[in-house]
Structure formats: C-alpha cells, structure tokens
Amino acid sequence: MKLKPFVQAALALATVVAATPAVHAAAQVEVLHYWTSGGEAKSIAELKKMMEAKGVAWKDFAVAGGAGENATTALKARVIAGSAPTAAQIKGPSIQEWGQEGVLANIDAAATEGKWDSLLPSVVSNVMKYKGHYVAVPVNVHRVNWLWVNPEVLAKAGAKAPTNMDEFFVAAEKIKKAGLIAVAHGGQPWQDTTVFESVVLGTGGAAFYDKALVKLDQAALTGPQMLKSFETLAKIKTYIDKDAAGRDWNLATAMVINGKAGMQFMGDWAKGEFTAAGKVAGKDFLCLPAPGTEKAFTFNIDSLAMFKVKNADEQKAQLSLASAVMSPEFQEVFNLNKGSIPVRAGVSRAKFDACATRSMDDMAAASKAGGLEPSMAHGMAIDSAKAGAIQDVVAKFMNSAMTPQAAVQALAKAAKTK
Structure with a gap:
C-alpha cells in the first residue's frame, strides 16, 4: 500500500x-x-x-458501506492530510501494509500489562504485530467454515445432517428430489470464494489449505488435490438454484430460515439472521462445520489498528482504548451483538448460544492441533491484489462452463499477481 500514488485521487477529500x-x-x-x-x-x-467512564472523550468516525472500502478511502485521505485518527478498523495483511508506511503506533505497553500473548493464539497475535510489536488490537473472531442447516427441510427430504462431502451430496440430492433448493447461495464473487475455501479445506485438510491458499505454493495450487477441490465445487454448483446471481448473502440465509432451502455455506454472521428471526440454535437451525472441516477453523478477525498520535495525553488514551477492547466486558457485549466469539481467553460463556460455544471449543482445539487458519476469502491470509485475482478466477468458474483443469491453471497464475 504505497500512499503516494493515492494522493491525487484523495486530494479533494484530504483538502x-x-x-x-x-x-x-x-x-x-x-x-x-x-x-x-x-x-x-x-x-x-x-x-x-x-x-x-475512564474520562476519555470519544469522537466517532463511522463510515458506512462498501464492506470497508469507503472507510479505507477516508483513512488514506486523513493520513495524507497529516491528521490520522487514533484508531481505525483494519484487518489482516492490511495491518502489515500500514506498518510499512511507518504510521502505526507501538501499543506494547497495553499488551504487556494485559498479558495479551498469553490470552491470544499466536496465529492471531502475529497478525496484530508489526516487526514484533503490537500495533493493533483484535475485537472478535468470526468462524468462516460453517454450514447452516434447516432440520425441518432435512426431515421432509429424509436426509441427515452431513459431516463429510459424501454425506453432503447424499443430503443435497434428497433435498433436490423433495422439490426444494439444496444449497442457498448468493452469486457474488466474495460468496463464491467463501464456498471455495471451505471446499478446499474440506477436501484437502488444514495443512493443504495453508500450503495452497495462505502460502500460495505453486505445487499445491496445480496439484491433484486442488483439481479435486474444483471438481467438488462444480458438483455443488448443480445444487444451487438458477436465481442465485447477485443475491445478497442474507437473502440466501432467509431461504434456509423459511424452509425454501436446506443448507448454506457462510460465516457465523449468518447466525444473526436466524437469531433476529426468533430461531433457536440446535432446534430451529443447525450450525455445522462445513463438510470435512470439523478439525479445522478458518477465521476472520476484526481489529482496530492504532495510528501514531502526537501528545502524551492522546497516547495514554490510545493505550486505554486498546485495553478496553481486550477487556472481558467489551469482548462479551460486542460478540453477543455481532454473532462472533471473543478473541481472547477468559470470557464467560454464560450468555453465548450453542453455536458460539461450539465455535469457542473448535477454535481452541484447532489452535492446539494446528488447524487454525486465516480466511483467504475474507482478507486475512494474503494481500488484496492476489486475493482479488483469485476471487475473479473462482467467480468465473462458478458462472461459466470453465473446466476444473482450466480453473487450476488460472488459479496458479492469479497467485502470482503483483
């Protein structure tokens, strides 16, 4: 992220x-x-x-829309103008990109006092650091590799909840034969890539996922396991309805909620839709690891990156903000509202539902077993240029007659994007 080329585009706003x-x-x-x-x-x-309550005034700079693109534009303008905010919502590799610009603040003092290294899995704390120093504070963890299921639809179709891909296709076929939609999906590139990464994880396992979609290893990207992933994705396509193009994710979730569809691949933000509809986890809907991914956990973490501020009072307030975000009290209230789970250890589970507690257990187990992986589809694993190129390949595959063999070659080429 070099800011200089951005100057002209942002000049009006910066001025x-x-x-x-x-x-x-x-x-x-x-x-x-x-x-x-x-x-x-x-x-x-x-x-x-x-x-x-700590005596620190709050100045809200909320920028709606565009899944964060508008906020990024506003942030770049502010940094160019020499008036960076105290903190900004940034995640994944973007934290490193801002670190390279030399504009992020060192918040090790808050991390040391709060013992963050002992409260966070290392795969998470490493994302929050630049050159070994904390520059950002994590807010939550979203699990991406979920499958949302309507048990009534399964019952009508005489199907059972799937635990692997073979069982998934058996259930999908039964739902289709019952005259219902097997897989609710929104045909938007990011949704296509969300399904794709869960398929790669489910067919190849966490070690293969890491090699292919995090490290972008060319042998993994062009090998038989990736070919199998695209062949599996091609089969999933046959269970998606013809009206999926352009559908928003929450409308696809609504199809599962109202019994028009049986299953949906989506992160745990989908749970908020079920909850808002008055549905109860484990009874009215099931949250299952995406088929074959039970021992793995792909994460999407929201975080606040801290920018260099000038005077001592501002620096003290910034550290206070970082400590507040990591407090058990805030981690509880934020995640209950968001549908995600606390990123740190030691938060009470009392108010969290069955899906959230399952997510907490699975994250802890995956962290110990080496199956905790950053979501490529949600900006946690690779830089935005490569992620965008890969997303384009997957979207083309989902919306054309592109063969799995051609998709594998295109994927490997996309991974080399600069």
Missing part, C-alpha cells in the same frame, strides 16, 4: 479534512470504523461508554 482540523480534548480518542449495522452500532456505543 477538506486538512481545512477542518479536529479540536482535540486533553484525553480523546477518534475511532474510524464501519460498524454501522444495528448490533454493531450497539457494541460501539458500549465501547464509547467504557471510554467515557
């Missing part, structure tokens, strides 16, 4: 920002984020309360 400098209180944090939906907004309101 406006520079012309209207923020008036800083003695102790204030300004937080740029895109948590603007109902549950997310509630969570941020709680964090604001926690900071105000």
Whole structure:
C-alpha cells in the first residue's frame, strides 16, 4: 500500500479534512470504523461508554458501506492530510501494509500489562504485530467454515445432517428430489470464494489449505488435490438454484430460515439472521462445520489498528482504548451483538448460544492441533491484489462452463499477481 500514488485521487477529500482540523480534548480518542449495522452500532456505543467512564472523550468516525472500502478511502485521505485518527478498523495483511508506511503506533505497553500473548493464539497475535510489536488490537473472531442447516427441510427430504462431502451430496440430492433448493447461495464473487475455501479445506485438510491458499505454493495450487477441490465445487454448483446471481448473502440465509432451502455455506454472521428471526440454535437451525472441516477453523478477525498520535495525553488514551477492547466486558457485549466469539481467553460463556460455544471449543482445539487458519476469502491470509485475482478466477468458474483443469491453471497464475 504505497500512499503516494493515492494522493491525487484523495486530494479533494484530504483538502477538506486538512481545512477542518479536529479540536482535540486533553484525553480523546477518534475511532474510524464501519460498524454501522444495528448490533454493531450497539457494541460501539458500549465501547464509547467504557471510554467515557475512564474520562476519555470519544469522537466517532463511522463510515458506512462498501464492506470497508469507503472507510479505507477516508483513512488514506486523513493520513495524507497529516491528521490520522487514533484508531481505525483494519484487518489482516492490511495491518502489515500500514506498518510499512511507518504510521502505526507501538501499543506494547497495553499488551504487556494485559498479558495479551498469553490470552491470544499466536496465529492471531502475529497478525496484530508489526516487526514484533503490537500495533493493533483484535475485537472478535468470526468462524468462516460453517454450514447452516434447516432440520425441518432435512426431515421432509429424509436426509441427515452431513459431516463429510459424501454425506453432503447424499443430503443435497434428497433435498433436490423433495422439490426444494439444496444449497442457498448468493452469486457474488466474495460468496463464491467463501464456498471455495471451505471446499478446499474440506477436501484437502488444514495443512493443504495453508500450503495452497495462505502460502500460495505453486505445487499445491496445480496439484491433484486442488483439481479435486474444483471438481467438488462444480458438483455443488448443480445444487444451487438458477436465481442465485447477485443475491445478497442474507437473502440466501432467509431461504434456509423459511424452509425454501436446506443448507448454506457462510460465516457465523449468518447466525444473526436466524437469531433476529426468533430461531433457536440446535432446534430451529443447525450450525455445522462445513463438510470435512470439523478439525479445522478458518477465521476472520476484526481489529482496530492504532495510528501514531502526537501528545502524551492522546497516547495514554490510545493505550486505554486498546485495553478496553481486550477487556472481558467489551469482548462479551460486542460478540453477543455481532454473532462472533471473543478473541481472547477468559470470557464467560454464560450468555453465548450453542453455536458460539461450539465455535469457542473448535477454535481452541484447532489452535492446539494446528488447524487454525486465516480466511483467504475474507482478507486475512494474503494481500488484496492476489486475493482479488483469485476471487475473479473462482467467480468465473462458478458462472461459466470453465473446466476444473482450466480453473487450476488460472488459479496458479492469479497467485502470482503483483
């Protein structure tokens, strides 16, 4: 992420920002984020309360829309203008890219005091560090490799909940024969890639997933296991309805909720849709690891990266913000609202449902067994240019007659994108 080429595109916005400098209180944090939906907004309101209770003023810089693209544009403009916020919602490799720009703050003092290294799995804490120093604080963990199932649809079709790909296709065929849609899906590139990465994980296992979609090993990308993944994905395509193109993910989830479809591959943000519809986990809907991925866990972590601030009061307030985000109290309230799970150990499970507690157990087990992996589809594993190129290949495969053999070759080429 070189900021210089961005200057012209952001100049107008940067000029406006520079012309209207923020008036800083003695102790204030300004937080740029895109948590603007109902549950997310509630969570941020709680964090604001926690900071105000510590005597720190909260300046909200919420930028809605575009899954964070709009927020990134605003952040770049602010940094160019020399008025970076205290913290900004950034995740995955993007944290490293901002670190390379020399604009992130060292928050080791908060991490040491809070014993973060002992509370976070190393695969998570490493993402929050730049050159060995904490520069960001994790907010939550989303599990991506879930399969959401309507048990009533299974019962109507005489099918059982699948644990592997063979069982998945048996269930899908029975649902289809019962006149219902087997797989609810939204034909958007990021959704296509979400299904794809769970298929790679399910057919090849965590070690293969890591080699292929995290390390981008060319032998793994072009080998028989990746070919099998695309062949499996091609078969899944046959169980998706013809109207899937362009459908939003939550509308696909609604199809499972109302019994029009039996199953959906989607991260645990889908649970919020079931909960909002008054459905109970384990009774009205099932949350199962995507077929074949029971011992693995692909994660998508929201985090706040901390930017260099000038005076001692601001630096102290920034460390206070980082500590508040990692507190058990905030981790509980944020994740109950978001549908995700706490990123740190030691948070009470009392208020979390069956899906969340299963997710907590599976994350702990996967972390110990080496099956905890960053989600490629959700910006946690590789840089944005390569991820975008891979997403294009998968979307083309899902929406054309492209063969698995051609897809494997295109995937390997996409992984070399600079």
